[in-house]
Amino acid sequence: MERGAGRTPYDLERLLAVAVSVFIEKGYDGTSMEDLARAAGISKSSIYHHVEGKEELLRLTVERALDALFAILSEEEMRAPRAIDRLRHVLGRAVEVLCAEAPYVTVLLRVRGNTETERWALERRREFDRHVSEIVTRAAAEGDIRSDLRPALAERLVLGMVNSITEWYRPGQADVTELKETIVAMATAGLSK
Amino acid sequence: MERGAGRTPYDLERLLAVAVSVFIEKGYDGTSMEDLARAAGISKSSIYHHVEGKEELLRLTVERALDALFAILSEEEMRAPRAIDRLRHVLGRAVEVLCAEAPYVTVLLRVRGNTETERWALERRREFDRHVSEIVTRAAAEGDIRSDLRPALAERLVLGMVNSITEWYRPGQADVTELKETIVAMATAGLSK
Structure with a gap:
């Protein structure tokens, strides 16, 4: 569970778990990239390292x-x-x-x-x-x-x-x-x- | 179905029907007074003639x-x-x-x-x-x-x-x-x- 592991699959998995809980709380339409960055505790650009945007997180x-x-x-x-x-x-x-x-x-x-x-x-x-x-x-x-x-x-x-x-x-x-x-x-x- | 009937109950009923459809579309948390005014085709202050705010619309x-x-x-x-x-x-x-x-x-x-x-x-x-x-x-x-x-x-x-x-x-x-x-x-x- 160490941080700073970069773009490893583990991080995408963790990001996905965070995104799912935000989607449930705010609804997919009501979720912004800012919401996702805040909940994940990383910057928006860090999220863009992993996915193209919130729709890709929804697809996953x-x-x-x-x-x-x-x-x-x-x-x-x-x-x-x-x-x-x-x-x-x-x-x-x-x-x-x-x-x-x-x-x-x-x-x-x-x-x-x-x-x-x-x-x-x-x-x-x-x-x-x-x-x-x-x-x-x-x-x-x-x-x-x-x-x-x-x-x-x-x-x-x-x-x-x-x-x-x-x-x-x-x-x-x-x-x-x-x-x-x-x-x-x-x-x-x-x-x- | 005439317009401009002011603060009659009929208008509250119509406002409620609009609010319900917006709540379903955007989720209650994701609905703003602006969204409600736009969907109802009236001003925010007109909505405030009828209710104190969106929480009262949810209660109704x-x-x-x-x-x-x-x-x-x-x-x-x-x-x-x-x-x-x-x-x-x-x-x-x-x-x-x-x-x-x-x-x-x-x-x-x-x-x-x-x-x-x-x-x-x-x-x-x-x-x-x-x-x-x-x-x-x-x-x-x-x-x-x-x-x-x-x-x-x-x-x-x-x-x-x-x-x-x-x-x-x-x-x-x-x-x-x-x-x-x-x-x-x-x-x-x-x-x-």
Whole structure:
């Protein structure tokens, strides 16, 4: 944790962590380079050594969240033959990702679409939603969940429940295993016939 | 809809609607009196005819949302003998309130606690949550919902699902009845044994 390490990756990581907390506190639109420099305790020109500007910090922030979420879709368990098992897996792992990367996912979920990076992030979020929505549709077709609900709406509400934990979850203050099990149990029972 | 009606309540209502949309766009912290005057198309001093400042506009905004939510708790149906029926009612009506007062509830849900008004709003939200949490606890005690989930956590997740609709709901773009029925069905099935 020594200072003065220059342009090493460690410093970008630390700058990113600071930027994320400022984005959460002030909102991305409300954050200036001055705010970031003050919070990081470095000059604006030092920040420009690392990134082109605040939009690049936003891109790195949402990339970290999106990469973690999309990685779930490539996991071994996502090859399970029944869609209901894939749904359980993706929901449970999404809870873990939200808890592990809480501030990064929080910024991702608050993206509004005013810049190119934000519009890209929104599109990637929609892409993730579509993957989950397809799993819900398949699970209904396989008879494992009720078919009287529109899959796209059911998926949106289930992910809404998952995402809502970023509103109150603080690392160390909640039992992630209980949270994961409760959400998977409520979501799958909620979608059951 | 005539202009120049002076300090009539109608004007305060219109000013409030403008303020709410600016709060959503820029965040409450990021909104200045200049922003409000520009969006309303009136001078700052005209705004001061109506309210003491932006914090009063925030108070009026969150009061409108909170009054609508708390009114649910006094409705006839909330005297139903079984807690599960009261739970169904409060969730369904909360969906209707969120849809009817979407921008006002959205601002309420984004309150962070930096001012006295925000701290008051957070406390009132917690009070509403406690009411719903007690209903969940009673429903579990009456054997109508599963008892293996912590009522406070289950309540938080169910309301998180309800509240998540403010992220995407736009008046006229979704069927409120379908939304209400889907949420009540998923929540009660999700909590069922």
